[in-house]
Amino acid sequence: MNGRTKRLGDRILGGAMVAMLALMLAFLVTPLLVTCLLAFDSRSFLGPLPPPALSLRWFERLASLDYVATGLATSLKIALLATVIDVLVGTAAAVALDRGGFRGRGLLMAAFLSPLIVPAVVIGLALLLFLSRIGVIDGFTRLLCGHVVITLPYVVRTVLASLAGRDRRLTEAALVLGATERQAFWSVTLPLIRSGMVTGAVFAFAVSLDDVAVSMFLTDPSTYTLPVALVSSMRASFDLSIAAAAVLLMAVTAVLIIVLERFVGFDRLLGQGLFRS
């Protein structure tokens, strides 16, 4: 094989690779674009693209559905409450795990991350059986319990990663300069791990807002989350108001992305340990 055919082969293969990547990106993005477009469709049925005219009729219909308003309110309440609990409890736990000074640290760390390993459906069924046996039948409490369990590991993980990545000498410098340990924590360590806390909070919020597998077990007839309501109506009928709801949820994600980019930055996000084995 001479040099020219080799380079030609490289170029052809390189071109094929680029084409494949473009195809994969198209596969990832196209369905979302189609959904956005159809959510603004003015037709009352599912017709071929592009829609002849745009309208907000599906959003109006969405707003008129009772279960959407109820579900959305419950979802937001639970996601916010769970995130606040996660950040408080998870940060405290991560700080303690990072300080060490006691036995079984590795085991405890694994324990805090273990809800990520257990399939969500298993957590849902286990919690349902347990909570009904001890007499907790209120849907809101049950949902909150489930959501805290599945989202807590995200905060623990990201805060642990940012604690491990911080410059410990800064805290030592503060101590040497006369700060008490408490002052050093609040004014040096905490600001340093803020990006981990924000990342953890954003992921916890997103996971909570999206969960179906755990929530399906824990709802009661009057308390359900938006995804659970949407899944049920998805199975009942094929209605484009769900596309409108999808656009709404995409907007929430966009807000979360902006928060992440402003407070953390995507390049630093990769150092937060969420995408590491």
Place this chain on the structure above:
Amino acid sequence: MSAVTIARPQELAIPAPARMSLLLLAPGLLILLSIFALPLLGLVLESLKQYVPGRVGSAVDASLTLENYRELATPSFAGVLYETFKLSAAASLAGLMAAFPLAYCIVRRFSPRQRAACIGLLVMLVLLSMLVRTYALELAFGSVGIARPLLLALGISPTSRGYIEVLVEAGLLHAVMPICTLTLLGTIQNIDPRLCDAAQSLGAPAWKAHLGITVPLALPGLVSAFLIAMTFAISAFVIPMVLGKGRVLFLSNTIYTRFSDVANYPSGAAVSIAMLVISLLVLSLASLAHRGKGARS
């Protein structure tokens, strides 16, 4: 006076007692124990209880039995298990094959701006509701979706079982690919690009250099990315439920059906325990692969 001010901070620099750490850990441990560990133990117990048809769940004083696990050996359960594994493995493999070149391009080929845009898109996809993505796929490629005329023109029936399997796999791929790519970014960053350059300047064509150098060096990362994708896929719930329309069932869907349709909690618990064991097996493979990586580097 000055001796005092120097001595004070030194005293405080000594790590606080373990009591403080335990105090910080207490709320988290309480949560883990009370609404995670205990319920899982309860699930194990429930899976051993005798189920009387017609009841909701088991009786409190039901006798203990292994009956519920016997069902796990039936062909219908094996079918669900096979389906779960087949589709999960195929989607994870496809996700990996797509993610590897993408991650490589992001790290080595793209300009900083393209890199930021690409990573931003992937993070957005990860954060975006799984339900939204599944619904979007259904809307685009589903049986009543906008691709229907195209499918019919190609002679593919959108309601055939084969096509529904493809659809579920597309859903899993859509979920797994961004995760795989983001996981592999770190792996590829750690590979010295000069090795590949050296091979090429010594006359190797690019594909041979990558196959001989980049891929073997990234192998531990590839293995753990595959297993991460696998654990995600085998516990997927919404994707097979929405895209599979009851024709493609995953283990997780079986568990839910035991709960919602027949209220046979003991059997649902037994399937759950089986699923948990399977997930743990896949994950211990992942940690083995990780340990291998640690030993090598």
